[in-house]
Each structure stands twice: as C-alpha cells, then as structure tokens.
Amino acid sequence: MSEVTTRKPPAPARSGPPASGSATRSKPGSITRPRYGIHLFLIIMSIMWLIPTGWALFTALRPKADTDKYGYFNFSGSFNFDNFVTAWNQGGFATLFTNSAILVVPTVLLTLLFASMMAFAVSRFTWKFNITLLIMFTAGNLLPPQVLAAPLFEMFKHFELPYSISDSGNLLNTYFAVIAVNTAFQIGFCTFVLSNYMKALPPDLTEAAFVDGAGIWRQYWSIIMPLTRPALAALGTLEVIFIYNDYFWPLLFIQSADKLPVTTGLNNLQGQFLSNYNLLAAGAIITVIPTLIIYLALQRQFVAGLTLGASKG
Amino acid sequence: MADTTLGASAPARGVTSPGRLRRRYSMLTRRDKIVLGVMVAIPTLIEMVLIWIPTVLSVILSFVRWNGLALSDIRANGVANYTYVFRDYPDFWPALQHNVLWLVFLAVIATPIGLLLAILLDQNIRGTRIYQSIFFAPVMLSLVLIGVIWQLFYSQNNGLLNFLLGTSGTPQAIDWFGNSNVNIWAALVAATWRHAGYVMILYLAGLKGVDPSLREAASLDGANAMQTFFRVVFPVMRPINIVIVVITIIESLRAFDIVYIINRGTNGLELISVLVIKFLVGEGQVIGVGSALAVILLVVSLVPIVAYLSRTFKKDA
Numbered sequence: 225m226s227e228v229t230t231r232k233p234p235a236p237a238r239s240g241p242p243a244s245g246s247a248t249r250s251k252p253g254s255i256t257r258p259r260y261g262i263h264l265f266l267i268i269m270s271i272m273w274l275i276p277t278g279w280a281l282f283t284a285l286r287p288k289a290d291t292d293k294y295g296y297f298n299f300s301g302s303f304n305f306d307n308f309v310t311a312w313n314q315g316g317f318a319t320l321f322t323n324s325a326i327l328v329v330p331t332v333l334l335t336l337l338f339a340s341m342m343a344f345a346v347s348r349f350t351w352k353f354n355i356t357l358l359i360m361f362t363a364g365n366l367l368p369p370q371v372l373a374a375p376l377f378e379m380f381k382h383f384e385l386p387y388s389i390s391d392s393g394n395l396l397n398t399y400f401a402v403i404a405v406n407t408a409f410q411i412g413f414c415t416f417v418l419s420n421y422m423k424a425l426p427p428d429l430t431e432a433a434f435v436d437g438a439g440i441w442r443q444y445w446s447i448i449m450p451l452t453r454p455a456l457a458a459l460g461t462l463e464v465i466f467i468y469n470d471y472f473w474p475l476l477f478i479q480s481a482d483k484l485p486v487t488t489g490l491n492n493l494q495g496q497f498l499s500n501y502n503l504l505a506a507g508a509i510i511t512v513i514p515t516l517i518i519y520l521a522l523q524r525q526f527v528a529g530l531t532l533g534a535s536k537g
Numbered sequence: 538m539a540d541t542t543l544g545a546s547a548p549a550r551g552v553t554s555p556g557r558l559r560r561r562y563s564m565l566t567r568r569d570k571i572v573l574g575v576m577v578a579i580p581t582l583i584e585m586v587l588i589w590i591p592t593v594l595s596v597i598l599s600f601v602r603w604n605g606l607a608l609s610d611i612r613a614n615g616v617a618n619y620t621y622v623f624r625d626y627p628d629f630w631p632a633l634q635h636n637v638l639w640l641v642f643l644a645v646i647a648t649p650i651g652l653l654l655a656i657l658l659d660q661n662i663r664g665t666r667i668y669q670s671i672f673f674a675p676v677m678l679s680l681v682l683i684g685v686i687w688q689l690f691y692s693q694n695n696g697l698l699n700f701l702l703g704t705s706g707t708p709q710a711i712d713w714f715g716n717s718n719v720n721i722w723a724a725l726v727a728a729t730w731r732h733a734g735y736v737m738i739l740y741l742a743g744l745k746g747v748d749p750s751l752r753e754a755a756s757l758d759g760a761n762a763m764q765t766f767f768r769v770v771f772p773v774m775r776p777i778n779i780v781i782v783v784i785t786i787i788e789s790l791r792a793f794d795i796v797y798i799i800n801r802g803t804n805g806l807e808l809i810s811v812l813v814i815k816f817l818v819g820e821g822q823v824i825g826v827g828s829a830l831a832v833i834l835l836v837v838s839l840v841p842i843v844a845y846l847s848r849t850f851k852k853d854a
Contacts (some may be wrong), residue, residue, distance in 0.1 A: 262657055262660070262662055263662070263664075265657070269654070269672070270668060273671050273675070273730070274671060275690070276686050276689075276690045277674070277675075279690050279697045280686050280690075283689055296695045296697075297697060297705070338579060341576040341579065342576065342581070344576065345576050346577075349573065359846050359850055360581075360584060361584055363843075363846055364589065366787055366841075366842045366845075367838060367842070368787075368791045368793075368810055368834050368835075368838055370791075370793065370810040370814060370834060371595055371813075371831045371834055372592060372831075373827075373831070374595060374813070374817050374827050374831060375590075375592075378594075378605065379591065381605075404587060408583045408586075408587035409587075411580050411583065411584060412588075415580065439569055440565070441572050444576070468679075469678070469679030469680075469681075470679075471794045471797075471798075476814075476818075487679050487681050487682070488681075490681050491681075494798065501692065501695050504688075505689055508682060508685045508689070511682055515677050515678060518677070519674065519677050523670070527673070527738055530676075530735070530738055531738060531742035
C-alpha cells in the first residue's frame with residue numbers, strides 16, 4: 225500500500241527554536257537548511273550497515289593464495305571471480321537452486337490461491353464463524369514453528385507411502401512435507417491481509433454480477449481476483465523471499481543433502497568451506513543473488529507486502 | 538522459518554454500510570453454497586491438520602514418555618517431563634534467560650534504532666532513498682545467511698572486527714561466535730542489523746499515515762520537534778506501535794535460525810526453540826521432554842498472540 229519514498233508536501237516553514245543540527249530538533253518538513261548532523265549520522269550508520277556484506281564481498285573476490293600471502297585485510301594481490309566459480313561447482317549450487325525453486329513456486333502459488341479463496345469467503349459474505357476462522361488463521365501464523373515440530377515430524381513419519389513415491393517410505397524427506405507445512409503457515413497471514421483488502425472493494429461489483437447470474441466462482445475468479453492484483457503481487461513477492469529464506473522446515477523434514485534448498489544447504493556449505501573463508505564468502509554471496517534480483521526489481525512490492533496490513537487506516 | 542508479519546486491522550475504506558457490504562449467506566443458491574463451502578473448507582482443513590491438531594498433539598505428547606519409534610510404546614508420564622525440565626534439565630534456565638535477553642535487546646536497542654532511522658528518513662532529506670535501501674537490505678536476507686556473513690566479520694583470526702581492534706593474530710583475539718561469554722551479544726548485534734531495518738520500514742509507512750495537519754497544529758501551538766513527535770505523532774501511530782511490540786516479542790521467541798547456523802545453539806547460545814529440536818533429532822529421542830519445552834514456548838507465545846488478536850478483532854466481533 226505504501227510507497228516508502230514518496231514525500232508529503234513540506235509544511236510551511238516557520239521560525240522555530242534554533243536547531244542544533246541534531247535529528248529530532250530540526251523542524252519536520254523544512255528543507256531550507258541543510259542538516260549536516262543528520263547526514264553525518266546517517267552516513268556513519270550506512271557505513272556500519274554496509275560493512276558486513278562489503279567484507280564478505282571483498283573476501284570472496286580475493287584468491288585464497290593472496291589472502292594467505294598478504295593476510296585477509298589487505299588490498300594487495302588480484303581480485304577475480306574464481307572463488308564464485310569454485311564455490312558454485314563444489315557447493316552444488318545448481319542442485320540447491322533447483323530444489324529451492326521446486327519448493328518456492330508451488331508454496332507461493334498454493335498459499336495465494338487458498339488464502340484468496342478464504343479471504344473472499346470471509347470478506348464478501350456474512351458468516352457466523354467469520355471472525356473465529358480469521359482468528360484461527362492469524363494465530364496459526366504467529367506460533368513458533370518449533371511448537372509443531374515433534375507432532376508434524378511424527379505424523380509424517382507414520383504416514384506410510386509406497387517406496388515408488390517416496391524413498392523414505394513415508395512423508396519424511398519429501399518436498400510435499402515442506403510445501404504443505406509452509407503453505408499452512410503462510411495462509412494465515414495472507415488471508416488476513418487479503419480479507420482486509422477485499423473488504424475495501426465496493427460491494428456493487430459483485431452485486432451486479434450476482435444479479436446477472438454469475439456464480440460464486442466467477443465472482444471470485446473474474447471479478448474480485450483481478451482487482452486484488454496489487455495485493456497479490458505484493459504478497460507474492462514477500463512470500464517468495466520468505467519461503468526462499470525458510471531454514472527450519474527443510475532442516476526438519478529433508479534428510480538427503482541432495483534434496484536441500486539453498487538456505488538450509490548453507491549448513492553443509494559452512495562445514496565444507498570452513499577452512500577456506502574466501503569460498504564460504506563466495507558461497508554466501510551466491511545465495512544472495514535471487515534476493516538481490518528481487519531487491520533491485522521488486523523492492524517496492526516487497527515493502528508494500530510488509531506494510532500492507534500495518535499501514536492502512 | 539519465515540518472518541513474523543502482522544497487520545493492523547483497518548477500517549474498510551469507502552462509505553458503504555455494513556449491511557450492503559456483505560451479502561447474506563442465506564441468499565445463495567444451493568450450488569453457490571457448495572462452491573463457497575469448498576472454498577472455505579480446503580484452507581480450513583489445511584490449517585486444522587497442519588497447525589492446530591499438531592498444537593494439541595504437542596500438549597498431549599508433553600505428558601507421555603516416548604522414544605519416537607512405535608506408537609504402541611507411548612506411556613503416560615504425568616507431569617514428570619515438566620518436573621524434569623524445571624528442576625533437573627541444566628540448559629533450561631540459561632536458555633530462558635537468553636530468550637529474555639533476546640527480547641530485551643531487540644526492544645531496547647534494535648527497535649529504537651529502527652524508529653530513529655525512520656524519523657530521520659521521514660524528514661525531507663537528500664538521498665533518503667539511498668539510505669532507506671541500505672538499511673532495508675538486510676531485511677530481505679535470511680537469518681541463516683546473516684549468521685554466515687557475520688561469521689566472516691567476527692572470525693577470530695580472519696575476521697575484520699579483530700583486525701580493526703588490532704587483536705587479530707594475537708592471543709587476545711576474541712572468537713566472537715565461539716566464546717560463550719560474548720557470543721550471545723555478537724549474535725544479537727547481527728540480529729539487530731536486520732530487525733532495525735524491518736522496524737524502520739514499518740515506522741516509515743506509519744509516519745506517512747500521520748495527518749500532516751496534526752504536526753502543523755502542534756507547531757503552531759509552539760511545540761518543538763521533540764514534543765511534537767512524542768506527544769502527537771507517536772501516540773497517533775498506536776496501531777503500528779502495537780504491531781511492532783508484538784513482532785518484537787514473537788521474533789525473540791522464534792529466534793532459532795541464527796544460533797543454529799552458528800553452533801547448533803550450544804555453548805552460550807541455548808534458546809528454548811533450540812532445546813525443543815535437540816530432544817527431537819538427538820541420539821536418544823525424548824519426545825515427551827521436547828514436547829514439554831514446546832508447550833512452555835507455546836504458552837509464552839500465546840500471551841502476545843492473544844493480546845494482539847483480541848485487540849485487532851474486538852471491533853469486528
């Protein structure tokens with residue numbers, strides 16, 4: 225909903241108490257006087273904020289031989305992308321990224337589909353259990369996942385499947401387990417946001433369709449869903465990042481290393497590259513790439529998703 | 538584990554009356570009722586089977602003795618698991634202290650930093666977009682990756698921090714993630730790196746929602762910027778403040794990823810969430826004790842969840 229970088233018009237400047245340049249004292253909205261104090265503070269904070277990632281990038285770009293020779297904090301020697309190539313191959317990133325895609329795409333699509341169906345039902349119709357259901361969904365999203373770990377693990381372990389479908393003979397070590405649980409967890413938040421969004425759409429839209437004899441599914445799919453597109457785009461972006469960043473559920477359910485997604489795979493990478501920080505840094509930077517693409521292309525969508533519920537009103 | 542996200546319930550925009558806004562269920566045809574029923578039933582079923590039934594099972598399992606193998610081995614155990622956790626399990630109280638420390642640190646250090654950044658960036662300053670992008674970037678990273686990135690920074694002999702402190706390569710060099718006296722603080726700094734950006738984004742959205750005429754009125758009344766903020770702007774942002782309080786509490790209860798990637802949550806980094814997993818995946822599985830820990834985590838989590846939900850849905854009910 226919110227576009228973070230837009231500004232409201234500045235309030236008319238008025239002579240106030242002399243500002244010392246400290247942040248909170250300068251008048252909001254006045255642009256007449258450059259505020260060096262604020263800039264100095266923000267620049268220092270920015271540098272502090274950039275150091276960890278910058279250091280990782282710096283380490284990743286230097287060959288191990290050069291760091292051994294000159295030390296880690298040294299600008300001598302060459303800079304190249306060799307570590308990235310080595311880390312990509314040794315870390316098996318092609319597999320890791322494929323696995324992440326296999327988990328992320330269905331989870332996000334299913335979450336948005338189910339959440340929008342639920343949101344449509346509770347927001348467009350008066351229903352006795354509306355609030356109860358919404359509370360149940362929202363609360364479910366807020367539980368610490370560890371609370372459910374033991375029962376879910378045992379449920380999946382005792383859910384027997386033929387070996388032709390699952391190599392474990394049950395639901396453990398399958399993508400289905402991770403997709404299902406992540407979907408269940410994310411439906412809560414998405415339903416909450418989408419139902420608020422749909423409540424705000426004018427009722428005449430579906431009234432007219434209703435009079436024309438359009439069924440429920442058509443009202444949902446052809447009328448409400450297209451209008452909900454901005455919210456779906458924002459939530460979709462947010463959920464892609466959330467599921468890509470998910471560490472816990474694959475850690476719990478997936479046992480074979482060749483089935484792990486990127487984020488959980490960092491576990492093994494960390495052990496594998498422990499003696500070579502340059503490779504570990506390169507591996508870390510590689511895992512940022514999908515995030516970086518979204519950060520550059522869809523940052524506004526992501527921010528909108530984060531603030532969707534909170535900024536309204 | 539995904540992030541904690543919350544929304545404040547917002548009044549519906551527009552001026553439609555509630556009666557017209559939503560249609561009565563009874564007006565529908567039989568076919569429509571079935572379609573609608575299915576649309577509600579599928580998500581509800583998923584939520585029931587994968588969230589709420591396991592939650593109930595967790596409570597039940599906390600009163601049994603079980604090694605996680607055959608279902609027929611389950612034996613009732615009374616409150617023995619809880620007695621063990623509270624009285625005999627040496628890691629429990631330190632872990633609880635760490636969770637409390639986590640909460641206090643996020644609440645007292647990370648959240649105010651985020652608020653301060655939002656206030657500064659909400660003013661009409663040059664380059665606000667660049668600053669925002671910088672502070673916001675860590676929010677998109679997983680806490681696992683943040684653990685790895687900061688490990689490179691904190692490393693005893695190869696890290697930047699010890700180099701800057703001039704201790705690199707000397708016996709005084711601190712192993713920031715390895716030393717059990719300091720590693721919780723080191724992890725908290727890394728967590729702050731992300732949490733502050735998150736808080737900043739939410740408050741920036743909140744500040745934009747504040748009616749500018751309120752500030753003008755305050756300034757016409759002679760209030761300085763400080764007074765305007767704390768007496769006028771901050772109270773008006775109450776919905777956002779509540780969201781941020783709940784997010785901060787829940788995030789500190791859910792903290793898991795970063796300590797698990799550092800050292801599996803041992804040696805000074807014990808948290809309740811980690812202990813739950815330890816009993817589940819360890820050599821001798823003790824499902825009962827793990828579940829007792831999970832229930833303790835559940836009960837503590839329900840306090841902010843219930844407080845938040847009862848406030849959010851009160852006016853709707």
